[in-house]
Amino acid sequence: MKEKIIQLLNEADDYISGEEISKQLGVSRTAIWKVINRLKEEGYEIESVTRKGYRLLSSPDILNSEELHYNLNTEIIGNKIINFDKLDSTNQQAKKLALEGASNGTVVIAEEQTAGKGRRGKMWVSPPGTGIWMSAILRPSVMPENASMLTLVAGLAVCKAVREITNLEASIKWPNDIVVNGKKICGLLTEMNSEIDFINFVVVGIGINVNIEKFPPELDNIATSLMIEGNQSYQRKKLVKRTLEIFEDYYKKYLATEDLTKIIEEYNEHCINIGRKVRVTGRKQDITGNVKCVTNKGELIVTDQQGEDIVVTSGEVSVRGIYGYV
């Protein structure tokens, strides 16, 4: 009912009467009055005028399923959105829900994470009300070895959505960071539950630093936020919706070929690694070289100092000029 009332308030050009809402929803005017009061407590500015009804003056930038579903133009991703004020980690919660049978496309989102997970066991700082901490549960019919490309699919979606909404020059640092002015504004963590030849589910975790004003000193050289880079705050709900919409578009393209064929050109255009010197660590042997491209299988091609092209599928990649690497 709350979702429907928010929708009616949003769609009304002017006042909408309690009677009209109650007729449309088939519930009493008292029930509506109670929901309106709850909405006011949540930060919605709603004017109530006798004999005219209710008028929505402004909505808060809260990430609840009602707000996020309003005008969300997707079929799969976000068809169900489960929101929390506080969670340990949206990836953890998404994995739990997926094991309990949550459907393909379900999105878990939280205002705050108390134990946000980064890659390789790192913590992900996730303060309340200032970022986007969300995880999508996907059940793609693709081979497990092709699932890691989903990180790249989601990364490109975040990059495009950030560019569209903020006009900031966001780029992708392969494989799972989005950077603005050489610092990280988003990290992605993809986890999978599969059998040898069958994916049960994939959880794509997305963390975007939106309106964070300051980072702890140890992260100051590496992390930034859209607010710091753009000198203004941004509406998180708008960014969530565009990210999910673009993600779905690229996800369908990925499903069509089970790889990145249909999006790789765009990916390479936005990938900051291309043409730069990199050092790849965490493999049997470190590699230093120049990045040629990312392939349609999501691999990084690095031309090493002997002129040989090396195919990199994993490892920690330091890019010259990014996060203080010189």
Ligand code: BTN
């Ligand atoms: C990284 O860059 O190390 C990956 C960071 C991923 C953070 C996001 S926030 C939403 C989701 N839930 C988590 O616990 N982690 C991911």
